[in-house]
Every structure is written in C-alpha cells, then in structure tokens.
Amino acid sequence: MSADLHCHTKMSDGSVTIEELVILAKNKGITTISVTDHDTFAGSTRAKVFAQRHGVTVIPGIEISAFDYDRNQKVHVLCYYCSHPDRLEGLCKKISDSRKKAASIMVQKVMRLYPVGTDILLRHSHGSTNIFKQHIMHGLMDAGYTNELYGSVYQKLFTPRIGLAYTKIEYPDIHQVLYQVKQAQGIAVIAHPGQLKDSSLLEQLSEEQEIDGIEVWHPSNGENLIPQLIQLAETHSLLMTGGTDFHGMYSKVPRTIGSYVTPEGQVLALEKWKQKHNN
Numbered sequence: 001m002s003a004d005l006h007c008h009t010k011m012s013d014g015s016v017t018i019e020e021l022v023i024l025a026k027n028k029g030i031t032t033i034s035v036t037d038h039d040t041f042a043g044s045t046r047a048k049v050f051a052q053r054h055g056v057t058v059i060p061g062i063e064i065s066a067f068d069y070d071r072n073q074k075v076h077v078l079c080y081y082c083s084h085p086d087r088l089e090g091l092c093k094k095i096s097d098s099r100k101k102a103a104s105i106m107v108q109k110v111m112r113l114y115p116v117g118t119d120i121l122l123r124h125s126h127g128s129t130n131i132f133k134q135h136i137m138h139g140l141m142d143a144g145y146t147n148e149l150y151g152s153v154y155q156k157l158f159t160p161r162i163g164l165a166y167t168k169i170e171y172p173d174i175h176q177v178l179y180q181v182k183q184a185q186g187i188a189v190i191a192h193p194g195q196l197k198d199s200s201l202l203e204q205l206s207e208e209q210e211i212d213g214i215e216v217w218h219p220s221n222g223e224n225l226i227p228q229l230i231q232l233a234e235t236h237s238l239l240m241t242g243g244t245d246f247h248g249m250y251s252k253v254p255r256t257i258g259s260y261v262t263p264e265g266q267v268l269a270l271e272k273w274k275q276k277h278n279n
Contacts, residue, residue: 007246007257011127011128015247076190194220239266243261
C-alpha cells in the first residue's frame with residue numbers, strides 16, 4: 001500500500017482537477033490518497049466516487065486553516081474520516097468568507113499596480129471554492145508581468161505585512177477548530193509542523209490531547225525534525241501521517257504525487273482509530 005494523504009485540487013489552490021489527481025495517483029502506483037483541499041470537503045467527496053472506478057482508495061479529508069493567537073502563527077489542521085462534515089460547514093464558511101473578502105481587496109490592489117482586468121486575474125480561480133494568491137499570480141503570468149509564480153513579483157505583492165497587495169485573512173483560533181473537529185468526529189492531525197514558527201504549540205496540543213496525530217512525513221519537515229516528531233507521537237500515542245502536500249504547478253518546488261507517503265502501518269492505524277471511535 002502506498003498512501004499520499006495530503007493532496008490539493010482545483011477545488012482550492014491546486015492546479016489539477018479531481019479526476020486528473022486520481023489518474024496521476026493511479027499511474028504513479030499510489031493506491032490510497034486523501035484530497036485535503038483548504039476549508040472544503042467538496043473535492044474529497046467527488047474524488048471518492050471517481051476513484052472507485054480506477055482502483056484508487058480515497059480517505060475523506062480536509063485541511064482547515066487556523067491561527068495560534070498565543071504565539072502569533074498560522075496553523076493548518078488535517079481532518080480525516082469526518083463522520084459529520086455538516087458540523088464543520090459553518091466553520092468552513094466563516095473561513096471562506098474571510099478569504100474572499102481579503103482576496104477581493106488584494107485583487108483591487110494588484111490592479112492599481114498593473115493595468116490588467118479582473119477577468120484575467122481571476123480566471124484561474126474558476127472551479128475553485130475560493131480565490132488564492134496562486135490564482136492571481138497565474139493571471140499576472142498570463143499578462144506577461146512575470147514568468148514564475150513565487151519570484152520577485154510574488155514577494156513584492158504578498159510578503160506578509162510589507163507586501164504591496166498583502167491583506168490579512170482572519171482565521172479561527174486553533175483550539176476552537178480542534179474542538180469542532182472533535183465534535184464532528186474527525187481525526188485531527190497537525191499539518192506540516194516544520195512550518196510552525198514556535199513548536200511549543202505542538203507539544204502543548206499533544207500533552208493536552210487536543211490532537212489525534214501529527215503529519216510526520218512532509219516536504220517541510222527536515223531530516224532532523226522527523227525523528228523528534230516520531231518520538232513525540234509515540235510518547236503521546238498519536239497517529240502519524242505523511243503526504244506530499246501536492247499542488248501541481250502551484251507548488252513552490254516541483255513535486256509529483258507520492259513524493260512523501262504514509263507508511264502502511266499508520267494507514268491501518270487511522271482506519272482502526274475510526275472504527276474504534278465509531279462504535
């Protein structure tokens with residue numbers, strides 16, 4: 001079994017469709033994936049139906065955006081096997097509305113800097129549940145103002161706090177998000193902990209049993225960090241997952257699906273966790 005449990009599609013900020021993602025996984029020999037689009041279950045639900053016809057298993061998933069206000073850092077929560085996704089609809093809508101509001105302001109700021117229209121800036125967001133910076137940058141590439149997504153133009157526009165088009169998105173508190181995931185009977189996993197500015201949050205959440213798992217195998221987790229994450233997970237009896245964080249051409253560094261995977265034993269542990277908590 002080869003399982004990539006962190007993949008994005010055009011339903012959020014990935015560049016491939018759900019169907020393309022499934023076929024890419026099949027052709028690469030990846031037997032299990034999870035579509036974890038940002039703040040929406042839409043991609044995961046559609047992928048499961050399509051994947052069945054192609055012999056690929058889809059574990060239902062979502063990646064929820066949150067914020068650690070005590071340490072002033074963004075945090076992402078992967079939620080798997082959610083029994084009651086409807087209980088998270090309000091949370092997802094609130095995040096989506098905040099993102100759309102910020103995106104609208106960003107687009108207006110970009111148009112004041114570059115003589116382009118909204119059609120070209122937003123056309124790559126069609127089919128997505130929201131507007132992401134990648135979509136705006138892709139539009140600027142189409143207009144000839146840059147030939148790369150994450151180069152000097154991106155830094156000029158979107159560097160936090162000082163970017164000329166940067167607009168803050170309001171995210172819900174991490175503890176509230178984890179509580180709601182629990183109420184929806186989902187498996188809560190902290191995504192890419194290597195991206196956390198302050199790792200004490202992960203230790204706190206583990207000790208206080210607010211999370212069920214840690215994403216151990218991820219591109220941003222350095223080789224020295226992985227053993228530490230494994231030890232932390234084993235100490236607190238937490239699940240361990242892995243995934244490429246696949247975004248297609250919207251990745252900062254090119255990576256194919258299946259570049260990072262979850263070991264078979266941990267996939268089985270996820271399934272056992274779900275069976276146990278459903279009884």
